[in-house]
Amino acid sequence: MNIAIIVGENLLERSIMRSYRDAFIDLGHRVYVKSFAQGYTENDIISIIDFKPDFIIFYGNIGILKATKGYLFRYMKIPVVCLYYDNLFFGLNPDFEEEMKNYPEYYYSFIWDEKFLELYNDKGLPNGYKIMLALDKKNFYPMEKVYAKKSLSFVGSMPEDLSDFSTGNTICNNFIDDVIKLKINNIDVPVLEICDYLYKEIDEYKLVERIYKNQENDFWRGIYLNIHVKGGTEYRKYVSSIIEDVDFYIYGKCNIIKNNVHIKDPVKYGEELCKIYNSHCINLNLSTFQLETSVNNRPFDCFGSKNFLLSDYKKDMEIIFPDHYKEVTFKNFQELGEKGEYYLTHDKERKEIAEELYNIVINNHTYHHRSKYIIDCISNKISKRNK
Known part of the structure; x- marks a missing residue:
């Protein structure tokens, strides 16, 4: 396959995408990497299109680009794969959600947290998959042990x-503080479960529940x-x-x-x-x-x-x-x-x-395993779309 990778400026994100790059190459795929760290130009887009990628992959939403005729890569008939190793709802918006629902064959979301994947699926958004982070054996490997002291x-x-x-x-601020206190005292309980508990137990926090249900962006961000x-x-x-x-x-x-x-x-x-x-x-x-x-x-x-x-x-x-x-x-x-x-x-x-x-x-649990998993999940769908 031809795989285009878009990278941003965040150092950890760049490291993760380098690991995927190396893993895709090791699996025998052709890879083209383009940095959007300083933004992008028309020539950057042309170079990606000229590579003729089977799909484009990136961290979060950095490659979700809207042009005058709609979302750019879908308009160019190139599927995109979004890797969400952070809460995807910090960056989603109703317009892009509608785009994914209307053109599901072009959008694949790999989400690292089961709770957020459940919410993604509950919204009726397409092609959501669970994916974890992984080990890059080039960066982390056994060294000679040096324990100076305990x-x-x-x-x-x-x-x-x-x-x-x-x-x-004030109510929202108090809610935030109460969630944090409960979480610190119950570190094995997910935050969203604590939120649900507070909605039920404290009447004034039903305001926050209404924000969650009716003003999603305000709740998440x-x-x-x-x-x-x-x-x-x-x-x-x-x-x-x-x-x-x-x-x-x-x-x-x-x-x-x-x-x-x-x-x-x-x-x-x-x-x-x-x-x-x-x-x-x-x-x-x-x-x-x-x-x-x-x-x-x-x-x-x-x-x-x-x-x-x-x-x-x-x-x-x-x-x-x-x-x-x-x-x-x-x-x-x-x-x-x-x-x-x-x-x-x-x-x-x-x-x-x-x-x-x-x-x-x-x-x-290496990036070789994760990259193969991504290919296994989407290759049949992409090949059917191209027929």
């Missing part, structure tokens, strides 16, 4: 100023986005505040001051991050709040480099590691403390688990 690490930022996260409506960003930061800060009696290294922006907390510079995604994972007995995964049931890239990257990760529970961990997820996840802070203390003092068990999960990842 320690924990977390890679990610915790912004100092959260004052911008206000909707301008004004309320849920605030829960995701503000809540993720408050959650990470809280966990950092309760970890005691062990050195805890945070790689990213953070203003926490504690004797056992060591703030380090942010780490570049890829081999540099792999070295950090290799430098600590336990690497923590503290997920942002848009991860309803899905996992971020840490389980694949960390175990894929034969290092140990202790993660907050997500349903997808049961799918990825069906026989081991209970060993490497925590559903509450008591479990975090107990498992953290256990693995810090049981090197043999920790290393054995890391070895077993490494084999699971490299044999089932």
